Amino acid sequence: MADITITLPDGSAREVPAGTTVGGLAAAIARGLAKKAVIGSVNGIERDLVWELADGDEVAIITADSERGLFTIRHSTTHVMAQAVLDLFPGATFAIGPPVENGFYYDFELPPGADGRPGTFVPEDLERIEARMREILAESQPFIRDELTSERAREVFADHRFKLEIIDGEADDPTSATESGLVRTYENPPATPSADPPFHGYPGFIDLCRGPHVPSTKAFLGHFKLMRIAGAYWRGDEKNPMLQRIYGTAWATKADLDAHLLQLEEAAKRDHRRLAQDLDLLSFPEELGGGLAVWHPKGGIIRKLMEDYSRSRHAKGGYEFVYTPNIANGKLFEASGHLGFYEDGMYPPMEMDNGTYYPKPMNCPGHNLIFGARQRSYRELPLRLFELGTVYRYERSGTLHGLMRIRGFTQDDSHIYCTPAQAHDEIRGLLNFVLSVLRAFGFEDFEANLSTRPAKAETVGTDEGWAEATDNLRAALEAEGLAYEVDEGGGAFYGPKIDVKVKDAIGRTWQLSTIQYDFNMATRMGLEYVGEDGARHTPIMLHRALFGSIERFFGVLLEHYAGAFPTWLAPVQVRVLPVRDDHDAYAREVVDELQAVGLRVDWVDASEKLGNRIRKAKGEKVPYVLVVGDDDVAARTVGVNPRGGEVDRGVPLDAFAQRVADEVDDQQHVS
RNA sequence: GCCCAAGUAGCUCAGUCGGCAGAGCAUCUCACUCGUAAUGAGAAGGUCAAGGGUUCGAUUCCCUUCUUGGGCUCCA
Numbered sequence: 001m002a003d004i005t006i007t008l009p010d011g012s013a014r015e016v017p018a019g020t021t022v023g024g025l026a027a028a029i030a031r032g033l034a035k036k037a038v039i040g041s042v043n044g045i046e047r048d049l050v051w052e053l054a055d056g057d058e059v060a061i062i063t064a065d066s067e068r069g070l071f072t073i074r075h076s077t078t079h080v081m082a083q084a085v086l087d088l089f090p091g092a093t094f095a096i097g098p099p100v101e102n103g104f105y106y107d108f109e110l111p112p113g114a115d116g117r118p119g120t121f122v123p124e125d126l127e128r129i130e131a132r133m134r135e136i137l138a139e140s141q142p143f144i145r146d147e148l149t150s151e152r153a154r155e156v157f158a159d160h161r162f163k164l165e166i167i168d169g170e171a172d173d174p175t176s177a178t179e180s181g182l183v184r185t186y187e188n189p190p191a192t193p194s195a196d197p198p199f200h201g202y203p204g205f206i207d208l209c210r211g212p213h214v215p216s217t218k219a220f221l222g223h224f225k226l227m228r229i230a231g232a233y234w235r236g237d238e239k240n241p242m243l244q245r246i247y248g249t250a251w252a253t254k255a256d257l258d259a260h261l262l263q264l265e266e267a268a269k270r271d272h273r274r275l276a277q278d279l280d281l282l283s284f285p286e287e288l289g290g291g292l293a294v295w296h297p298k299g300g301i302i303r304k305l306m307e308d309y310s311r312s313r314h315a316k317g318g319y320e321f322v323y324t325p326n327i328a329n330g331k332l333f334e335a336s337g338h339l340g341f342y343e344d345g346m347y348p349p350m351e352m353d354n355g356t357y358y359p360k361p362m363n364c365p366g367h368n369l370i371f372g373a374r375q376r377s378y379r380e381l382p383l384r385l386f387e388l389g390t391v392y393r394y395e396r397s398g399t400l401h402g403l404m405r406i407r408g409f410t411q412d413d414s415h416i417y418c419t420p421a422q423a424h425d426e427i428r429g430l431l432n433f434v435l436s437v438l439r440a441f442g443f444e445d446f447e448a449n450l451s452t453r454p455a456k457a458e459t460v461g462t463d464e465g466w467a468e469a470t471d472n473l474r475a476a477l478e479a480e481g482l483a484y485e486v487d488e489g490g491g492a493f494y495g496p497k498i499d500v501k502v503k504d505a506i507g508r509t510w511q512l513s514t515i516q517y518d519f520n521m522a523t524r525m526g527l528e529y530v531g532e533d534g535a536r537h538t539p540i541m542l543h544r545a546l547f548g549s550i551e552r553f554f555g556v557l558l559e560h561y562a563g564a565f566p567t568w569l570a571p572v573q574v575r576v577l578p579v580r581d582d583h584d585a586y587a588r589e590v591v592d593e594l595q596a597v598g599l600r601v602d603w604v605d606a607s608e609k610l611g612n613r614i615r616k617a618k619g620e621k622v623p624y625v626l627v628v629g630d631d632d633v634a635a636r637t638v639g640v641n642p643r644g645g646e647v648d649r650g651v652p653l654d655a656f657a658q659r660v661a662d663e664v665d666d667q668q669h670v671s
Numbered sequence: 672g673c674c675c676a677a678g679u680a681g682c683u684c685a686g687u688c689g690g691c692a693g694a695g696c697a698u699c700u701c702a703c704u705c706g707u708a709a710u711g712a713g714a715a716g717g718u719c720a721a722g723g724g725u726u727c728g729a730u731u732c733c734c735u736u737c738u739u740g741g742g743c744u745c746c747a
Contacts, residue, residue, distance in 0.1 A: 120675060230742030231674025238744050242674050245742070273740095277682075286720080286738055342747050362747070396672055397738095399745060492747070516747095543747095580704045606704055615708035629706050641707060649706080 004055035016053070023049030023215070026061045036063035038072050038220060039212040046072075048145055048212040064220055064252040074099035076143065076214045077133075077224050077250040078106050083188055083205035084132035085246070086198050089119070093198075094207075095162040095234055095243055102260060103224075103249035107232055109162070110244060121244050126226040129246070133224075140218035141188040141204070145211055153183035156199050156206065162234065163208055184210050188217060223257040224250035266506055272555040273402040275563040279620065281571075284402075291400040291407030293551065298571035301600070303554060305569050307388060309440065309668065310412050310547070317433050319386035319414060324366030326390055330356040335525055336365040347392045363389035364543060367415040368525045371539075376529040381539065382418035382426050388550070389413045403555030410550045417527070417539040423469070426542065427498075427515065428476040434500060434513045434546050435480060440668065441557060442566060445503035448482050449511075450474060451490030459493050461519035469517040469540075470496045494520035504560040512553060516543040564621040564643060567660065568667040574660065575617045576603035576638075579610060579629035586633045590626060590653060597661045614641065624660060 003015040006025060016028055022040030026033045026049070040047050041060040046068065053059060062068045078097035085108055086092055097106030110119030148156065150167055157163040167183055186209040193203035214220045226248045234240035251257040268274075276282050281299030288294065295303055311321070330349060333339040338346070338361060347359040360366065367385045376383070390410045399405055418426050435446060450473055453459055453466045461469075473496055477484045484498075491497055495517035501509045518541040521527075528536040547553035557565070567573050574594055578587040587603050594601040604613050610627065617625045627639040631650065638656055639649040 118674095123676075228741060229675060232743045233673075236744070238673060242743075244674075247742080284739090290738070338747070345745085345747070364747095393746080396745065398672065398674095398743080400739095405746080494747095577707085579706050582704085609703090609705055609710055610707060611705085612709050613707090618708055625707080627707060631706085639706070647707060 004053065004057075006053055007056075007058045009058075009060045018055075020053050021049060022047055022051045022053065022059065022061070025053060025059060029061070033061055033063070036065065036069075037061045038064050038069040038214055041068075046212045048143070049215050050145075051212075070252055071099050072212060072214060073220045073252060074104040074250045076217070077221050077248065078104040079143070079186065079188065079205070079207055079209070079213070080133050080136050080217055080221060081129065081226070081246060081248060082106050082108075082207060083136055084129045086205065087194075088125075088128055088132055090196070090198075092119075093160045093162060096166075097207075103227070103247060105232075105245050105247045107162075107234070107243040107245045109241065118241070118244075121229045121246065123229065126229065126246070130226050134222075136188070136190075137217045137221055139191040140216045141190060142216045143211070143213035144187040144189065145213075146185045146187060147182040148185055150183050153185070153208070156185075156201055157208070158200060159198060166208055183208060186211055186213055220252065221250070223252065223254050224248050225257065225261070263506065267508070267559075270506070270559045270562045271402075272404075272558040275558050276403070276555075279563050279571075281558070282403075289407075290397055291395055291405070293403065293406060293408075299554070301571045302565060302569050303550060306441075306547075306550065306554065306557075310388070310437070313433075313437050313440075314386045314414070317384075319384040322367065322370055322385045322387050324360070324363060324369075324387060324389060326392070327357045327359050328366065330358055332365045332369070333358055333361075336362075336368070336521060337524055338362060338365070345393050345395075347394050359392035360389075361391050361393050363387055363391065363411060363413040364415055364521060364541075365525070367413075368521065368527055368541075371415075371417055372525065372527050376417075376539075378419055378529055378531045378537075381529060382416050382422050384414060384416045386412075386414045403551045403558075406549070406551050409552065411545050412547045412550060414544045414546075416542040416544065417522070417529070418542070419529075419531070419537070420468070420540055423517075423540050423542075424472045424475060427472050427517075428479050430515055430542065430544060431476045431480050431482070431498065431500075434515070434544075435482070437546055438500070438502060438512065441553075442560060443502040443504075446482055447501045447503070447509065448477055448484035449487045449490065449499045449501070450477060450484050451487040451492075451497045451499065453491055453496060454489045454493065459491075461495065465519055466496065469519070473498050473515070473517065492516060492518075494518045502556075504556065505562070508559075510556045512548050512556065513546050514544065514548065518543055564623075566667055567623045568664040570621070570623050571600065572602055572620065572622050573599050573664070574601045574624045574626060575622045576601065576626045576628060577610060577613050577617070578603070578606055579627060581606050583628050583630075583633055587628050590628060590638060593653060594657050594660070597657050599657070599660060599664070618643070624656075626656070 002018050004018050006014050006016055008014060016025055022042065023034065023037060026037035037049060039049060039062045040051065041062055042051060042053065042057050046062070064070065064073065075098070078099065082094050082097055086094065089110055091111035093109050095107040097104065112118055153167050154164060157167065185206050187202060187206040188204060190204035197203055199206050226246055228247050230245045230247060231242045232245040234243055249257070249260055251260060276299065279298060280296050281302070282293050282295045284293050330339060342361060346361045349356045349358050367387070370385060371383065388410050390408065392408050395405055395407050416426060438446070452470055477498065497514055497516040499511050500513040501511045503509050522538050522541045527539055529539055531537045576587045576590050578584050584605060591601045591603050614625055621643060623643045625641040627641060632638055635650065636653050637650045638653055639647065640651050640656060641647045
C-alpha cells in the first residue's frame with residue numbers, strides 16, 4: 001500500500017501507510033500516546049480514532065488529559081446516560097445533552113403519569129440509571145458514526161419529537177448539527193438487541209450527534225457520577241415545556257473524579273449561608289420576607305469594618321460622599337430610563353398624594369440630581385460621587401440565593417462625571433484603585449471581561465464614541481497588566497464595560513467589580529457642564545461598583561476565608577481564658593490592656609474546662625486565644641494559641657499587644 | 672415565575688406503616704477550679720411551617736399556601 005504523508009503539530013512530517021486511522025497514527029508515534037488518545041484533530045476538525053487519514057492531513061492527537069479530550073469523555077458519557085434512561089423508562093424521549101464545565105447533562109421528557117402530566121425522576125432513579133450505565137460500559141459498545149438523509153433520520157427518530165425538531169433545523173444544538181441534507185448520528189449497538197428498541201431500524205441506541213466520541217463505552221468512561229435532577233425548559237425558553245435534566249460529572253481518572261467530589265464537599269463546608277448561621281453573623285428570617293437579611297452583631301462588626309475601610313479609601317481616592325433616599329418619585333426613574341426598561345425588576349409602586357413612588361433599584365438617578373443641582377464647570381471634573389446606597393430589586397423568588405442574590409442590598413456605588421478627554425486617565429486610575437482595594441481583602445488573582453457593543457440597533461452613541469470608550473477600557477486593562485477576555489456584544493445598551501473577577505481560596509471565580517461607560521443617561525437627564533470654550537457639553541458618566549453589593553461581597557469573603565476572617569476583620573480578635581477563677585482579675589487586666597490598643601477582646605471565665613473553652617473559641621475561628629494562669633500572673637505574660645499555629649507560652653503581654661496591633665495595621669494598609 | 676425536593680426544640684438531625692414527640696449541641700441551675708480542641712448532674716425548651724380535608728383520632732395520609740434547597744429563566 002502506498003504511503004501518505006501526515007503533518008504533526010510540531011511541523012514534522014510523517015509517512016504512514018494509506019488507510020492509517022487517527023488511532024493508528026497515535027500507535028505509530030508512541031504506545032503511551034495510543035493509550036491516552038481519545039480523538040484526533042484532523043485539519044482542525046475533531047475526528048474519531050477510527051477516522052481514516054488522507055495524504056497531506058495535519059493531525060494532532062487529543063489525549064484524555066487535555067481539555068478537549070475531557071470534553072469528549074463527558075460528551076460520550078452523556079450518550080450512555082441517555083441510553084440508560086431510554087432503557088429504564090420506556091416511552092421516554094430526550095432533547096439535548098452536551099458536555100458542560102465539570103460534567104454533562106441530558107434533558108429528558110418522561111411519559112405522562114396517572115395524572116396526565118409528564119413524568120419526573122425521583123432521586124432514587126439516579127442510582128438505577130447509574131447502575132444501568134455501568135452495564136452499558138461493561139458491554140463495550142462501539143460509538144459508530146454515520147450520516148443519514150434527513151428523510152431517513154426522520155423515520156429513525158419518528159418517536160422523538162425534540163430530535164425531529166433538531167432534524168428540521170428548528171432547534172440549535174451545538175453538538176448535533178445537520179448540514180447539506182445529511183444528519184450526523186452516533187450509534188451504540190447493544191450486546192443483545194433490544195426487544196422493543198426506541199428507534200426504527202436500530203437494535204439499540206442512536207443519537208443525533210456531530211461527535212466525535214471515545215471509541216467505545218468501555219474506553220475512558222468509567223469515572224462519572226450522576227449528581228442531580230433539575231427542571232429545564234426545552235431550548236431554555238420558559239414558554240416551552242419543562243424537561244427533566246440530569247446533571248453528572250465525569251473525569252478522565254478516578255483520582256480526578258475524587259478530587260472534584262472533594263472540592264464540592266469543601267465548597268459545601270464553606271457555604272456562606274451555613275457559615276453565617278454557624279458563626280452567628282446574619283440570618284434571613286422568614287418573617288422578614290424572601291431575599292432580605294438581618295445582620296447580627298458579629299456580622300455587623302465585620303460589615304462596619306468593611307464599610308469603614310471602603311470609606312477611608314474612597315476619601316483618600318478623591319471621592320465625595322453623598323446620600324440619596326431609598327424611595328423616589330417615579331418621574332425620576334422615567335427620566336433615567338429605568339422605569340421603561342426595568343420596571344419588572346423594581347419593587348412595586350406606592351401611590352401617594354403627590355405622585356407614585358418606587359423603592360430605588362439604582363443610585364445613579366439620585367447622583368445625577370446632585371450633579372444637576374447647579375451649573376457645573378469643567379474645572380470641577382472629574383466629579384466623583386460616592387454612596388453606600390441601599391437598593392431594592394424584585395428578584396424572582398426562584399433566583400434568590402443567600403447573600404449572593406438578594407432583594408435588598410447596599411452598593412458601594414460611585415458615579416464619575418468627566419470630560420471625554422479625562423476618561424482615559426480616569427478609567428486607568430479607577431481600575432488601579434479597584435484592584436488595590438480588592439487586594440486588601442485577600443484576593444490576589446484577578447481576571448476581567450471587556451464587554452463590547454451589542455448589536456448596533458440596540459445601542460445608543462456614535463461609532464467613534466463606542467470605539468474610543470472601548471479603547472479606553474482596554475488601555476486601562478493593559479496598563480494594569482490584567483488578563484482579560486473580550487465579551488463581544490456583552491456591553492450594556494449605553495456603553496461598554498469592564499467586569500473584574502477574583503479567584504478565591506479554592507479556585508472559584510466570582511465577578512465583583514464593574515466599571516461601566518455610559519453615553520446615555522447624562523444626555524437623557526440633561527446633565528451638562530460648561531467647558532473651557534464657554535459652551536455646554538454633556539459629561540461622560542462612569543458607573544462603578546467595587547464590592548458590587550456589600551452583601552454579596554461579604555458572602556464571597558465568607559466563602560473565601562471559610563469563615564476565618566483575617567485579624568483585622570475578625571469580630572473577636574482575641575479571647576482571654578483564665579485557667580482558674582483566681583486568674584480572673586489578671587484576665588480582666590489583659591482584656592483592658594488589649595482593648596486600650598484598639599483590639600476587640602473578650603474573655604470566658606473558668607466555669608468550663610479549659611479544653612472546652614479553647615474548643616469553642618476555635619469553632620468561632622477567633623484568631624488568638626490567650627490562656628492565663630499562675631505563671632502569667634506572676635510574670636505579666638500570656639500563653640498565645642493562635643488560629644492555625646503553635647501554642648507559645650510565656651509571651652510578655654506588651655509584646656503580644658504590639659504584635660497584634662501591628663498585624664491589624666499591616667493588613668489594612670495593603671495596597 | 673416554572674420543575675423537583677424538603678420544612679420536627681435556638682442549631683444539626685432522628686422518629687411516628689395514623690394513637691401523649693426524641694437525641695446531640697446550645698441555653699438555664701447546681702457541683703467541679705481545671706495550663707491548651709468536649710467535667711458531671713439536673714431543668715427548661717415543640718400549635719411537628721400555616722390553613723383546609725379524610726378519620727373516633729392527623730406531626731404522620733390528601734389538597735392549598737408560605738418558606739427553604741437544587742436547577743431553568745432572569746440579573747439594569
